[in-house]
Amino acid sequence: MVRRPIPAALAVLLGLLVTACSAAGAQETERFGGTGPFTLVIGRPATAYLQSLLDRWNQTHPGERATLLELPEAADEQRAQMVANLQARSDRYDVLGLDVIWTAEFADAGWILPLERAMFPLDRFLPPVVDTAVYRGKLWAVPYTSNAGLLFYRKDLLAKEGLKPPRTWGELRDQARALHEKYGIGGYAGQFLAYEGLTVNFAEAVQSAGGQILSPDGTKVTMDVAKAKAGLDFLVGGFREGWIPPESLSFKEDEAQLAFEEGRLAFARNWPHTYGPATTSAVAGKFGVTRLPGANGPGTGSLGGYNLAVSAFSKRQKSATEFIRYFTSLENQRRVLADGSFPPVWAELYDDPGLIKRFPYLPVLKQSILSARPRPASANYDQVSLAIASAVSNALTPPFTEHDSEDVVSSMKGQLEEIIRAQ
Template sequence: MPRRRISARRQWSACTGALVLAAAAAAGCTSPLPDLTDPANRAEGSQTIVWVSSPTLRNASDDARQVLVDAFEQAYPSIKVNLQPGPDNTDRLHEKLSGELSGGSATPDVYSGDVTWPAEFGHDGLALPLNDYFPASFWSQFAPPGTALADNTLIQAMSYRGNVYAVPYFVDYGFLFYRKDLLAQAHLPAPSTWEQLLADARALKNRGLPYQFAWQGDAYEGLTCDWTELLADAYGGQSAAQFATSAGQATAARLASPQALKALDFLRTLIGDGLSPAGVNGFEEPQGDSAFDSGQAAFLRSWDSSWANAVSATSAVADLDKVGVMPLPTFQGQRGPGSSVVGGWNLFVNPHSRNLTADLTFVRWMAGPQAQRILATQFSEIPSNYAVRTSSDVTANTPIMAAAARISPVSRPSSTPDYGELSKKIYSGIHEALPAGPGLPAADPCTTLLKAARAIDPAVHSTLPCDVTGGG
C-alpha cells in the first residue's frame, strides 16, 4: 500500500534533531526528559505501553520476551508492558508495521525490527529519532570504550542522515564454523586468512577427508552479507563502520574496484577448484547448515544460530571436540579477524506514541546490563551491550559467545531507504559471475562487477582493469 509521509519530529526536544550526536554533545544539548536512570525520575502514575515483537528468540524453554517484560515490570512497577506477538516472518512484520504506522496509529508504542530497517523507517517517518532523547554516553555502550561515533558500527547501522532511529536489542554475526577433528588429523591450524582456508581445504582433500567450504551463494540477501564481508576484507585498513555507512555512489565505486575483483575471484576459486559444494550458488542458510551438519563440509560461513544446529542430537558432528567456531578470516596481509556482517533485531519507538517517557524508559532498560545479561545467559542471544558481550561470565557461556567477543563487525550498505533494491543489484551482479560448479560457465567477473556498479550509479568511476567504455 502507498505510504503517507508523516513527520517523525515533534517539539519535544530543545535541541535541533538534525545535528549528529557528536555535534549535539559538543553544543551542550540535553534531553528534555528526566534522567531515566534515576529511580526518582521514573514515570509517574500507572502507564501501559504496547510492544510488538516477533518470536525471533531461540533455544528457550520460556518466552524470552515475556521474561524480559516481567523483569522490567519488577524494576518499574508503574509501567506495564502489553506484549503483542508479531508475525514470525520478517516481511509480514514489516508490512504490518509500515501499514499501521503510516496510518498514524498510536500503537504499538515500541516495536522490534530488523537491522536493515532504520533508514527506511526513519525516512518515512515511522520511527522516532532517538538521539533527541539519549545522550552520547548512552550510545557508547554498544562499542568498545573510546570508540568514536563514526566507528560505532551498531549505531551507524541504526542511523540515517545524522539521526539514530533504533536501539540495538540483540545482534547476530557471521562466523566461521570448522571441523576441529579434521584439522587436527591433518596437523593444520584453524584458518585465520582466506588464503589459509583454501590451503587447508586442499590439504584435507589430499588426505581423503571432508574439506569443502559451505556459504550462502544463492541470489538473495544472504549473498549480499557474504559479499560485504569479503569486500570489507579486501579493502582492509578502513573502519568497518565507515566502510558501509554510505550507500549509492560509494557502493558502486567499491563494486567497480580491483578490491571487488579480488573478493569475487576468491568466490569463483572456491567453486572452480571444487572447494565448495556443487551447487553452492544455490545455497541459502539451510543448505549450508545441512552440508556442514551432515559431515560433508569442513568449513561453514553462517550465523550464530548455526551453532545450535551443529551440536544438536540430529547432527552427524554433534560433538564439541569436533566443531569449532571463530570470527571469520581475512585476506593475507590484513589485520585479523575478518569482517563479520551485523544482523539482529532492534527497538524502535512509534513517533505517534502517547507514552513517550515510558517508551524510552523501557527501551533504555532493554539495552542495559540486566536485560542484556538475561538475553545472553538464559537465551544464548548475543548482547548488543559491549560490556555484557565481553564479560567473562558471558564469554564462558558458549563458544559462540567467546567468538562474538572478538568479532570485527561491518554493516551492510543499508543507510538508504532503498536498501532492498540496492541489495538486489549487488547480489544479482555477484551471482551472475558464480559458476554452478567446476568447469561450468559464468559471466566474466570484471565486466559483471562493472555492470552491477553501473546499475547502482551509471556515472560510476571505475578502477577495474576491464573495458570501462563498452557498457559491460
C-alpha cells in the same frame, strides 16, 4: 485602567482557538506520551527466548503488557511486513525490532521517532553498534543485539590433519578442498540464496579484499572494481572447484546451520546465535569458531543485529520507550546472550569470565564486531541489496564460463549508481 469588553465575534474566535489548541495538546500527549498495552514486533530467530523477558516486564507492568508478534526469519520478509504496516499508518505495531540496515530508510520515511540519547547508557555499548542506530546526527533506535559473521570449523578434522584454523582465503580454500576430498563432506558454505544473506556474504568478501561498496553515508558508490572482483572470484572459485557444494545456492542461515550441525560441512560462515544449538548437535565438542578469513589475513565482517525503535504511529509511545530502556538494560543483555546466544551490545559482557567460560568465542566475536563494517546507511537499501544479490547469484550459478567477474562487478556498479542517484 478601564477594561473594555471583548467583541462577541472575537470572543467566539478566541474560544475556538483555545478549543483547537486544547485538542491539539491532548492529541500530542496521546501520541507522544501514551501508555498502555503494546506490541513488540520482531523476526525469527530472535524471538525464541524472548517470552521469559516479556513475562518479567508484564509481571511488574500489568497495565502496560507487552505482546510479542513474530515475523518471518528472512530479513526481506520482515521488512516487507513492517513497511506495509507503516505505510498504512497503522498503530498495531509499537516497538519495532529493526535490522540495523533499516535505520536510515525508516527514519527518512518518518516511520520511527527520534529518541533522547540521555535516556540510554550508550557510552557502555560497543561503539560500532551505536553507530547503526544513528542517522543524520540523531538517535532513531537503541541497539538490542549485535552480530558479526564468524567462521565455524571442524576442529576435530583439522586436528587429525595437523592444521590450524584458516586465516586467509588461500588457507580456507586448500583446507576445504582437502577435507572435502578426504572425508566426502562439503568444504565450505555461507548464505548463497539470492536474498539479503547473499548481499552480506558478498559485502564481507569485498571488505576482506580491502574494498567497499558504498560510502559510509550511502550517498556514493565507492566500489573498486578490482577488489570487488577479487571477492567475487573467491566465491565463484569455490563453486567451480567443488569445495563449495552446489546445494548451498539455496542456503539461508538455517540451512547452513543445519548442514554444519549434521556434519555435512567442514567450514561454515554464520552468525553467532548458531553456536548454542551446535553444542547439542552431532558436532558437539568437535567444532570451533574463529574470525572470517580474508585475502591476506583475518577478514572483515558485516555488522548485523537488531535495534529497537518506536513506531511514529503508535498510541503507546511512552510505554514503548520505557520498555526499550528495560529491554536493553545490562541484566537483560546478559540473558540475551545466556538464553538466546545472541551477541549483546554492552561492551563489558564480552570480558566477563563466567560468560567467556560458557561462550568461549566471545573474545573472537568482540574483535569481529569492533572490526566489522556497517552496511551502508542508504534510504534505498532494499534496492541496493536486491541489485547486489541478483548479480552475485547469477555469477555463482553454472555454467561459469558465461560469467566474467569483472563484467558482473562493472555492471553491478552501474546499477548501484543509478539507485543512489534516484535517492
